[in-house]
Amino acid sequence: MHAHLESLQPVMDLDVERQLRHRMAMTSPTDTAHGMFFSGVLETVRTLGGSEAADRCQEVSERRRFIASLPYPVAGLLRMMLVAVKELGPRAGGGSAVLRRMGRQAAHDFLRAPAGRTMLVLSEGSPRRLLQQLPSSYRATVSYGERRMIAFPPGNTGRFVTQGDFMPPAYTKGLLQGVLEEGGARNVSVMGSAVGLLDSEYELAWD
DSSP states (O other), X not given: OHHXXXXXXXHHHHHHHHHHHHHHHHOOTTOEEEHHHXXXXXXXXXXXXXXXXXXXXXXXXXXXXXXXXXXXXXXXXXHHHHHHHHHHGGGTTOHHHHHHHHHHHHHHHHTTSHHHHHHHHHHTTOHHHHHHHHHHHHTTTBSSOEEEEEEXXXXXXXXXXXXXXXXXXXXXXXXXXXXXXXXXXXSOEEEEEESSSSOEEEEEEOO
């Protein structure tokens, strides 16, 4: 079974690469994300592949440095992800695993930014309230897309819906998992997939 999965990995990574290229093609210069997300991608690549791999990713971003609270065109972020997936995917569990790791790093960085810290305070230790505040708080750090959280009783399950979001599903799964875990949730499960060109839905559960 393990050998079978390894034989499928190059095909799966090609699909991830196509997702990234497709999303890049749909961006405009006004579609931006804060610099902390770019820095988070570089930190993940540096951890998984070393400083030379991180340098190659930064080169395609066409930026020498990123300021955490300033906006940069999201096309550069997607280019960095594409280079990382192609270079690190074969030795880091596949392209989706690399993107999911980047998403968890994004959650870590976001929750230490002003919008994220405020969200943590207002959630008062409740993962459900944290997720309910995520769409509006996250909107302060990106210029594109809409997000909403639908909570189900008794309060530890829900559905997170994104529309017009350039981030690939694997990245968003990591982001949601990271937010929940940083908010104190345990046994986190995030499942989901694209339901449109830039639209996705995620089923969430936690203890």
